[in-house]
Amino acid sequence: MKDPTTSLGTGDQPAQLRYSHHDYEILAPGRYVICAVTGERIPLAHLRYWNAELQEAYASCEASLQRMTELKNRKRA
DSSP states (O other): OOOGGGGOOSSSOBOEEEEOSSOEEEEEOOSEEEBTTTOOEEEGGGOOEEETTTTEEESSHHHHHHHHHHHHHHHHO
16 A cells, blocks of 8 residues: 555645545545545545545445445345
8 A cells, every 4th residue: 555644745635535445546636535435535644545446545344345236236226
């Protein structure tokens, strides 16, 4: 995983990332990303959960599981 402290940027800006299955690439510097489920800010140093196919970040394992459950239920409908 990249060292997020090297690309913090200035001010209070969200980072733009490209997620892969094992890592992410910083496209635009920033201090955080937004959780796709909860809407909360995730400091880059604390980013542990994301989905490369959906290009989404998650604040926690629970948020990631919630998103996967939502997607599974949509496919059934």
